[in-house]
Amino acid sequence: MRTIFGHEIDSNPQPEDAATITVTATIFGDDDEFDTPFTTRSLSIQDFYGCDDEDEDSDCQIIQELKCFLGVETNIDDDVIGEAMRKLVAYIDGVTCPTSSSDYSLGCALSVQLDLFPDSQSQNEEAIRVSFDEASNNTRFRPASKLVVKTLIRKVHKKKIEKENRNKKKKKISLEECTICLEEFKNGGRVVPLACGHEFDEECIVKWLETSHVCPLCRYELPCEDQMS
Structure with a gap:
């Protein structure tokens, strides 16, 4: 399964959205059709990184929701889904890393887009x-x-960085x-x-x-x- 990632950073979010992360997953299939995108519930960035154990039961809320979504909507093998989740965590880690060039900082609201192409269907x-x-x-x-x-x-x-909105408070990575x-x-x-x-x-x-x-x-x-x- 091929995965493509993108993200948006809101540097001036509403108070309830500060320091949170959400992930929207879309599965692309035959005939250029795709299922309705699935968006996880919002989770604090601290809680996202709060599960460090390798045991599956320690997965954070976002990973659990995505695994459930993929398991219901596709016939993708669990190992393949697990690999996609590991890539997702690595991508988010790269965006939120203090040394990254993504302009992410504590207090921002992070929205991540995950596009999946099962069985080379694109x-x-x-x-x-x-x-x-x-x-x-x-x-x-x-x-x-x-x-x-x-x-x-x-x-x-x-890598190109596209600016969204005239106030330049949000930025989106174009992959x-x-x-x-x-x-x-x-x-x-x-x-x-x-x-x-x-x-x-x-x-x-x-x-x-x-x-x-x-x-x-x-x-x-x-x-x-x-x-x-």
């Missing part, structure tokens, strides 16, 4: 699958020029991903933007262009190897 994955099938069966798909690939621009990826490997771009990792505007992990797009000279998403064509000889 529009991007389907688009990539179709593109790979066509690349194997259509003679138009030939390797891109090695010289062109070598001269493609490489850049260091930096981007490589649509070939379907993994989030790593902060500081090398990405390659094509002329069409689509960006990919350097390793992924270089490997792709060894067998196909078109963009995996929009079919923008790069010069072929035989055209450059």
Whole structure:
């Protein structure tokens, strides 16, 4: 199961929401349909970190509610759900860590978004699958020029922070991903933007262009190897 995270920080919440955290989970499935998002009850950030034991019974309220939701709405294995919850805790820990750049501080209200894609069911994955099938069966798909690939621009990826609301009291992290490997771009990792505007992990797009000279998403064509000889 693939997971994507995002969050919002309210630096000036209502008194009852100060120093709290909520999580909204959405399960994406076939035909671009998704279930109604499930939002946990609000919990103080101190209580969220109050359960340090590895025993399942020590899970905090938010984790318990999410496990129950996922267990009812999906047929996902318990071990897979447990791994998703561990990733969630690690993400929240990264946001609330004093050394993070998320502008979170004690007293803020934190809202976390958890998007889940069971069994590789997503529009991007389907688009990539179709593109790979066509690349194997259509003679138009030939390797891109090695010289062109070598001269493609490489850049260091930096996570973007989008500001919400004119008062700038809330900020939202915009997570981007490589649509070939379907993994989030790593902060500081090398990405390659094509002329069409689509960006990919350097390793992924270089490997792709060894067998196909078109963009995996929009079919923008790069010069072929035989055209450059």
